[in-house]
Amino acid sequence: MVTPSSIQFIDSALSCTTSLALSYSDPEQKWIIQKHLTSLLQDYPTLNPSIDTFNHNDGTTVNLLNANGYLFVSDSSPPIAITIWLHENYPYMAPIVFVTPNPTSKIHPNHLFVDPSGATKSAYLQTWQHPRCNLTGLVHNLVKLFAIDHPLFCASPSSSFTHPSVVSKMEALDRVTGAIHYDIVALTAKNEEEIEELSNLQAVMNKRVDIARSIFFELDHERSTLKAKVKELTEEADVLMNWLRVNEPKAAVATVGGEDDDIDDAFEAVGKVSNLMLDSWAADGAIEDLIYALDKAVELGVVTFDVYIRLVRKLAREQFSHRHNIYASD
Structure with a gap:
């Protein structure tokens, strides 16, 4: 049950006209906010209303109402600290939801609905539409999602996706999306490991190719050197044979094609x-x-x-x- 102090806090905040006034200008908008926030606190008494400054990603600063506290999704998992900011254009813009980790429970990596900063997204938020959607429906959806896939380190992130239950179409879609998400995460990790192994193998093969290419160039250079040496020796042999024909006819005949004894006699x-x-x-x-x-x-x-x-x-x-x-x- 919502406490009178919470109701009084909401009314005072929405009626404030000083420099600390909230960024909600339309009276009808304020009435809807008061109604939705009161209904939320009625159904989830672990949440409390608060006022604070919110910084958008584009740098603009606004004063907004928020509901913060703990969500209890199951008896076997830790409570989840959560803050739900009411956008300055609420209810036509979806609330902004953050999960707050604590020193003993960190946000699970690769979580489908909560990023490392705590920013939370779901099909309910992404398809937000007034008057179909409201704060109570949002928190009800979050409790269902976090029961399926707890954002903190407490259980396997995908284990409960296989448990059948009667759920709404949107929650069923979230379950299927979550199962696909974690399959993709596992497959991506496996593919990255295989890519790293193939990259290492490619590096080894490239090194071997470089070694083989170096050996080939060395052998080709050696072959060219040997051909040049053979040519040089052939030319020197021709010069020697010409000299022998002129100066030592006997030695020349033995060298050209004589018997073994003639060769020995040529250099006796x-x-x-x-x-x-x-x-x-x-x-x-x-x-x-x-x-x-x-x-x-x-x-x-x-x-x-x-x-x-x-x-x-x-x-x-x-x-x-x-x-x-x-x-x-x-």
């Missing part, structure tokens, strides 16, 4: 000392190649370290002997 050393020196040079180079091959074998694990040391020592002694012959011949 003169004297025993020269032969010994040439053989020592060849042996030294062969030992050097063999030691290099042993190094690789140790790295690959083909040869044990003990075997490697024994062979290297033996080869080093032999190489020392050959190098002694080389330097002794100088």
